[in-house]
Amino acid sequence: GENVEQHPSTLSVQEGDSAVIKCTYSDSASNYFPWYKQELGKRPQLIIDIRSNVGEKKDQRIAVTLNKTAKHFSLHITETQPEDSAVYFCAARVMEETSGSRLTFGEGTQLTVNP
Amino acid sequence: DTGVSQDPRHKITKRGQNVTFRCDPISEHNRLYWYRQTLGQGPEFLTYFQNEAQLEKSRLLSDRFSAERPKGSFSTLEIQRTEQGDSAMYLCASSLTSSYNEQFFGPGTRLTVL
Numbered sequence: 001g002e003n004v005e006q007h008p009s010t011l012s013v014q015e016g017d018s019a020v021i022k023c024t025y026s027d028s029a030s031n032y033f034p035w036y037k038q039e040l041g042k043r044p045q046l047i048i049d050i051r052s053n054v055g056e057k058k059d060q061r062i063a064v065t066l067n068k069t070a071k072h073f074s075l076h077i078t079e080t081q082p083e084d085s086a087v088y089f090c091a092a093r094v095m096e097e098t099s100g101s102r103l104t105f106g107e108g109t110q111l112t113v114n115p
Numbered sequence: 116d117t118g119v120s121q122d123p124r125h126k127i128t129k130r131g132q133n134v135t136f137r138c139d140p141i142s143e144h145n146r147l148y149w150y151r152q153t154l155g156q157g158p159e160f161l162t163y164f165q166n167e168a169q170l171e172k173s174r175l176l177s178d179r180f181s182a183e184r185p186k187g188s189f190s191t192l193e194i195q196r197t198e199q200g201d202s203a204m205y206l207c208a209s210s211l212t213s214s215y216n217e218q219f220f221g222p223g224t225r226l227t228v229l
Contacts, residue, residue: 006157034217043119043206043220044158089157102148102171103218105157 002027004092006106014114019080021109023090024072030092033066033073034103039086047088048075080113087111117141119221121207127227128197135193136224140209147190148208148218149182151175158206164190165212197228 003026013019025033034049050057050064050073057064061080066073077084087110091103120139128134140147145166150158161180163171166187176182179197184190194201204225208218 004157036220043222045220046217049217091157102160102163102173103150103158104160108155108157 002030002092002094002104004090004104004106006090006109008109009107010110010112012112012114013080015080015082017080019075019077019084019111019113021075021088021090021111022072023074023092023106024070025092025104026071027092027094028068028071029094030104032093033064034091034093035064035075036089036091036105037086038089038108044089077111080111082113082115085111085113119207119209119219121205121221121224123224124222125225125227127229129229130197130199132197133193133195134197134226135191136205136207136226138190138192138207138209138221140188140190140207141219142188143211144209144219145187145212146210146216147184148210149190149192150206150208152204152206152223153202161192161205194226197226199228202226202228 006023031052036044037047038044061078063076087108089108090106093103122137147164149161152158162182164184179195182192204223206223207221210216210218
């Protein structure tokens with residue numbers, strides 16, 4: 001089955017700096033890679049996702065890159081703000097037209113943005 | 116609130132007791148997922164329904180665990196003869212059928228087995 005590894009487990013940056021979180025996956029059939037943000041005591045919420053036919057996707061201060069050959073993808077947050085502090089999870093999934101399938105999550109990165 | 120809801124939000128039980136959790140998905144979503152999350156870890160997949168059919172189960176779902184979605188709307192997850200290792204946050208998520216659909220998560224049920 002799919003295995004997703006995520007690094008680093010903790011990341012501390014100064015407000016305004018950039019943050020980068022990296023993930024690798026094992027199943028070459030995976031074709032959908034979402035990123036979730038989970039604040040303390042709250043539910044995971046999707047912040048950005050990328051499909052395997054795209055190499056990069058950007059949404060304001062957040063971007064995700066995907067390298068299918070190397071089987072890794074990364075989350076980039078620019079101009080970080082204290083409200084970006086949370087746990088971030090990457091995930092991988094094999095998407096099929098006629099059936100859903102599980103999300104396999106990484107272990108999470110605790111991001112702390114210091115004012 | 117039109118999001119995914121779960122009940123109860125917290126459950127404390129003694130080892131050996133049975134517990135049941137409920138998940139109400141977003142109304143038009145026909146896919147429903149259960150995940151388990153322990154402290155400091157990402158959610159782990161347990162099982163998945165499309166309408167009332169349970170289509171996939173993880174090996175994590177031992178025979179003490181059973182999930183149902185009888186009318187293709189809400190779902191229940193039952194754990195029989197609870198063990199301390201069952202203590203975790205149980206998350207439910209739902210999605211539409213179409214490809215690349217986002218899974219929307221509920222707030223979770225935190226289970227503590229004493």
